Every structure is written in structure tokens, then in C-alpha cells.
Amino acid sequence: MxxxxxxxxxxxxxxxxxxxxxxxxxxxxxxxxxxxxxxxxxxxxxxxxxxxxxxxxxxxxxxxxxxxxxxxxxxxxxxxxxxxxxxxxxxxxxxxxxxxxxxxxxxxxxxxxxIGDNEALVVRKEITEAKALAGKTIATPFSSTSHYSLLAVLAEAGLAESDVKIVDLEPPDIQAAWQRGDIDGAYVWTPILAELEKDGAVLVTSRELAGRGKLxxxxxxxxxxxxxxxxxxxxxxxxxxxxxxxxxxxxxxxxxxxxxxxxxxxxxxxxxxxxxxxxxxxxxxxxxxxxxxxxxxxxxxxxxxxxxxxxxxxxxxxxxxxxxxxxxxxxxxxxxxxxxxx
Known part of the structure; x- marks a missing residue:
């Protein structure tokens, strides 16, 4: 909240x-x-x-x-x-x-x-699969479509919400936290998404989730x-x-x-x-x-x-x-x- x-x-x-x-x-x-x-x-x-x-x-x-x-x-x-x-x-x-x-x-x-590729989960490049999110700190604006999509990604990977430290940040704060190294990833939308993509890796997009029934x-x-x-x-x-x-x-x-x-x-x-x-x-x-x-x-x-x-x-x-x-x-x-x- x-x-x-x-x-x-x-x-x-x-x-x-x-x-x-x-x-x-x-x-x-x-x-x-x-x-x-x-x-x-x-x-x-x-x-x-x-x-x-x-x-x-x-x-x-x-x-x-x-x-x-x-x-x-x-x-x-x-x-x-x-x-x-x-x-x-x-x-x-x-x-x-x-x-x-x-x-x-x-x-x-x-x-x-x-929502398509403009909303996505971006992570540090060493994270290559959703299961590796366990124990990581991931930011997203709570109650947003990104939050919903992040929970869907975790469910698909067999991870409980408690397996990941999810922090509630607004998009501008996500960018600042990413630059400081405070978070390992974020599910967020453009234009902040584009900033994170410059030195991060996209793990999954909302377009991909929509194709799996989570539009x-x-x-x-x-x-x-x-x-x-x-x-x-x-x-x-x-x-x-x-x-x-x-x-x-x-x-x-x-x-x-x-x-x-x-x-x-x-x-x-x-x-x-x-x-x-x-x-x-x-x-x-x-x-x-x-x-x-x-x-x-x-x-x-x-x-x-x-x-x-x-x-x-x-x-x-x-x-x-x-x-x-x-x-x-x-x-x-x-x-x-x-x-x-x-």
C-alpha cells in the first residue's frame, strides 16, 4: 500500500x-x-x-x-x-x-x-530465467498491470510471492533504485522501461504473457x-x-x-x-x-x-x-x- x-x-x-x-x-x-x-x-x-x-x-x-x-x-x-x-x-x-x-x-x-512490449520484466543480465528470481529484489508499482504481470510470472515459475522481495516503487523511483543498484529487476512500462533496458535484460514482456492468457x-x-x-x-x-x-x-x-x-x-x-x-x-x-x-x-x-x-x-x-x-x-x-x- x-x-x-x-x-x-x-x-x-x-x-x-x-x-x-x-x-x-x-x-x-x-x-x-x-x-x-x-x-x-x-x-x-x-x-x-x-x-x-x-x-x-x-x-x-x-x-x-x-x-x-x-x-x-x-x-x-x-x-x-x-x-x-x-x-x-x-x-x-x-x-x-x-x-x-x-x-x-x-x-x-x-x-x-x-499492452504489448512496452511493459516488461527487466533484470540484471546475470539472471536468465524466472526461477532465478528467488531471493532477488524486484520493484513494481503495486496494484498496477505490471504488478499483476509480475505475480503471473512468479506463478508460472512455481515461485511464491514470499520467495521474492517485491518492493512498491513508482516508475521514476524504480529508475533511481536501478541506477543505485538497490534492486535486481523491475516490472515496469515505458518510458522508464527503455532506460532500464540500456544495461539490463528483458526476461518477459506483457505481449508474451498475453499470448499465455494474461492479457x-x-x-x-x-x-x-x-x-x-x-x-x-x-x-x-x-x-x-x-x-x-x-x-x-x-x-x-x-x-x-x-x-x-x-x-x-x-x-x-x-x-x-x-x-x-x-x-x-x-x-x-x-x-x-x-x-x-x-x-x-x-x-x-x-x-x-x-x-x-x-x-x-x-x-x-x-x-x-x-x-x-x-x-x-x-x-x-x-x-x-x-x-x-x-
């Missing part, structure tokens, strides 16, 4: 930023005076939307407030406090958010990306109350995300340049990291393998249910919710309405 003071301080800062008046223009019907977004430094379409200021242009009467988070666990904390309206969190923290004891009243309207993804979560109160704003938000995916497919150079500006990376490196993710447009997200439709929720709900079973086996959630809980957690109606007729 992260220190309570850190979580309280984060919520306090966000609560202050949430106060004040909206933009100079009046918000349109169905849109709020302020839209508070929690983002992470992950090279996907969300950073393109932020960099290009598409939301600011599409919602001129709404003040768009972007707040950076280091992990999905912190996004969950902000959601519980009501400090943000839309946020990015990995499938593992979202699974926990929809499960007891959290039971966060939010839904999933969009899949930012299916992870970066998800959007929206407060259920916000979605009901401001449906037009959510429609606009969804259309900008779809626009970003299409830009990445049709003009990779422009997409990489936008992401590079947000991550302070060269366009070439940003493009490399972008290519490690699987991006889905709106039509694909409405398909049976992902979010699906109001009439037929997609198989992604089954993935979340499976993740909950795994987390329960690791004593990370109190109980495994029914599959229907995760099906209701997919904002399929909102997604369908945003792209009706397209």
Missing part, C-alpha cells in the same frame, strides 16, 4: 485544482464547466489528444484540467475522492476498482491500448455520475480518442512527434514506443473481443473477471465479483451513442 499521507496529499492538490470558474465561454448543454482528466505518461492516443489540444478545441466552453498520475492505484484514489472525472488506469487496478472492497462507481468507455490493457475510466450528467462531453471525449488512433495509423510521424513532445523524447524513440502498443479504433472496440455492444457485452469483461480470480488467489481482492459486474462496468451504451451512424 502507498503511504496514506501521499494519497491524502494527492487528493488535496486535485481538490484545490478542481475549484474555480470554468472557461470564458459558457459550456454547451450536456457539457460541464470543467472536465478533470487524470493521465499517465504512456505513449498512446491520450497523449496525442492532450498535445493537440483537441478537447480544448471541441469543448470551447469547458475548462480542461489535465493532472498527471504515476500509476492506476493513484487514479483509483482520485476517483474515490471525486477529484477527477476521467482517468487512465491499467486493467489490474480497474479490476480492483470494480471489486470489493473498493467498488468504485465508474465504468470503462474506452481501451487506450492493449493486460490501459483503460479509460469515467465516473458513472459524470457520464450520466454530461453525456455530450463524454461523446466528444470518445471521438477525440478515436481520432488519435486514426492519426497514429495514417500519419505515424505526426503521432510520434506529438507523443515525443509530451514525453520529452525524440520522434524516433516516441514512435518506437508507440509501436510497442496495440491501439484499437472505435469500430474494433465495439467488436466481440473487446467492449462489445449494449446488446452483447464483449469478451473483455471475461478478461477482467479472470484477472479478479487471479488477484483473489493472490489475496489482492476480497472476493471475485460475478461476471455481470464487469459486463455492467463496460460503458457500451455510451460508446455506441458516440459513434452512432459511423
Amino acid at each position: 502507498k503511504p496514506l499521507l501521499k494519497a491524502l496529499a494527492l487528493v488535496a492538490v486535485l481538490a484545490v485544482s478542481a475549484c474555480g470558474s470554468g472557461g470564458e465561454e459558457a459550456a454547451a448543454p450536456g457539457t460541464p464547466a470543467k472536465l478533470r482528466i487524470g493521465y499517465q505518461l504512456i505513449p498512446n492516443g491520450d497523449l496525442i489528444v492532450k498535445d493537440q489540444r483537441w478537447l480544448e478545441q471541441a469543448l470551447p466552453g469547458t475548462e480542461i484540467v489535465w493532472s498527471k498520475f504515476d500509476s492506476g492505484g493513484d487514479v483509483n484514489t482520485a476517483m474515490i475522492s471525486g477529484a477527477i472525472d476521467i482517468g487512465l488506469a491499467g486493467s489490474s487496478p480497474v479490476t480492483r476498482g470494480l471489486s470489493a472492497p473498493l467498488n468504485i462507481p465508474y465504468q470503462i468507455p474506452w481501451i487506450f491500448d492493449v 493486460t490493457a490501459d483503460l479509460a475510466v469515467v465516473r458513472t455520475e459524470f457520464a450520466r450528467q454530461y453525456p455530450e462531453a463524454l461523446k466528444v471525449w470518445l471521438r477525440q480518442q478515436d481520432r488519435a488512433v486514426k492519426l497514429a495509423r495514417t500519419d505515424n510521424a505526426a503521432a510520434a512527434a506529438a507523443i515525443g513532445r509530451q514525453l520529452n523524447l525524440s520522434p524516433a524513440e516516441a514512435g518506437r514506443q508507440l509501436g510497442q502498443l496495440v491501439l484499437l479504433d472505435a469500430a474494433e472496440q465495439r467488436g466481440p473481443d473487446y467492449l462489445g455492444t449494449p446488446e452483447a457485452p464483449g469478451k473483455f469483461a471475461e478478461n477482467l473477471h479472470s484477472a479478479a480470480e487471479f488477484l483473489k488467489s493472490q489475496q489482492k481482492v476480497d472476493a471475485v465479483p460475478e461476471l455481470s459486474v464487469f459486463q455492467k462496468g463496460l460503458a457500451t451504451r455510451e460508446l455506441a451513442d458516440a459513434f452512432a451512424g459511423s
Whole structure:
């Protein structure tokens, strides 16, 4: 668990930023005076939307407030406090958010990306197999998709969680600990992953784990109350995300340049990291393998249910919710309405 003071301080800062008046223009019907977004430094379409200021242009009467988070666990904390309206969190923290004891009243309207080679377990070069992790110190942000994947790697290798010293560090702290020699490895995502790879070795990637049934993804979560109160704003938000995916497919150079500006990376490196993710447009997200439709929720709900079973086996959630809980957690109606007729 992260220190309570850190979580309280984060919520306090966000609560202050949430106060004040909206933009100079009046918000349109169905849109709020302020839209508070929690983002992470992950090279996907969300950073393109932020960099290009598409939301600011599409919602001129709404003040768009972007707040950076280091992990999905912190996004969950902000959601519980009501400090943000839309946020990015990995499938593992979202699974926990929809499960007891959290039971966060939010839904999933969009899949930012299916995690691939951009998230991996990097270790010192003398470690050549997962079984050799016994007795080693491995860092990962707790409650993240990386944490979930690390536990899956240990289970595959026949290691108990207690066989390895797992430390809870945020990505920037992981890089510092690696440089000091305090840890033997870390399961983490880009851009910190790329720094560790310079003198470490990748033992397993999330793309490889997905092929073995442990798929992870970066998800959007929206407060259920916000979605009901401001449906037009959510429609606009969804259309900008779809626009970003299409830009990445049709003009990779422009997409990489936008992401590079947000991550302070060269366009070439940003493009490399972008290519490690699987991006889905709106039509694909409405398909049976992902979010699906109001009439037929997609198989992604089954993935979340499976993740909950795994987390329960690791004593990370109190109980495994029914599959229907995760099906209701997919904002399929909102997604369908945003792209009706397209």
C-alpha cells in the first residue's frame, strides 16, 4: 500500500485544482464547466489528444484540467475522492476498482491500448530465467498491470510471492533504485522501461504473457455520475480518442512527434514506443473481443473477471465479483451513442 499521507496529499492538490470558474465561454448543454482528466505518461492516443489540444478545441466552453498520475492505484484514489472525472488506469487496478472492497462507481468507455512490449520484466543480465528470481529484489508499482504481470510470472515459475522481495516503487523511483543498484529487476512500462533496458535484460514482456492468457490493457475510466450528467462531453471525449488512433495509423510521424513532445523524447524513440502498443479504433472496440455492444457485452469483461480470480488467489481482492459486474462496468451504451451512424 502507498503511504496514506501521499494519497491524502494527492487528493488535496486535485481538490484545490478542481475549484474555480470554468472557461470564458459558457459550456454547451450536456457539457460541464470543467472536465478533470487524470493521465499517465504512456505513449498512446491520450497523449496525442492532450498535445493537440483537441478537447480544448471541441469543448470551447469547458475548462480542461489535465493532472498527471504515476500509476492506476493513484487514479483509483482520485476517483474515490471525486477529484477527477476521467482517468487512465491499467486493467489490474480497474479490476480492483470494480471489486470489493473498493467498488468504485465508474465504468470503462474506452481501451487506450492493449499492452504489448512496452511493459516488461527487466533484470540484471546475470539472471536468465524466472526461477532465478528467488531471493532477488524486484520493484513494481503495486496494484498496477505490471504488478499483476509480475505475480503471473512468479506463478508460472512455481515461485511464491514470499520467495521474492517485491518492493512498491513508482516508475521514476524504480529508475533511481536501478541506477543505485538497490534492486535486481523491475516490472515496469515505458518510458522508464527503455532506460532500464540500456544495461539490463528483458526476461518477459506483457505481449508474451498475453499470448499465455494474461492479457493486460490501459483503460479509460469515467465516473458513472459524470457520464450520466454530461453525456455530450463524454461523446466528444470518445471521438477525440478515436481520432488519435486514426492519426497514429495514417500519419505515424505526426503521432510520434506529438507523443515525443509530451514525453520529452525524440520522434524516433516516441514512435518506437508507440509501436510497442496495440491501439484499437472505435469500430474494433465495439467488436466481440473487446467492449462489445449494449446488446452483447464483449469478451473483455471475461478478461477482467479472470484477472479478479487471479488477484483473489493472490489475496489482492476480497472476493471475485460475478461476471455481470464487469459486463455492467463496460460503458457500451455510451460508446455506441458516440459513434452512432459511423
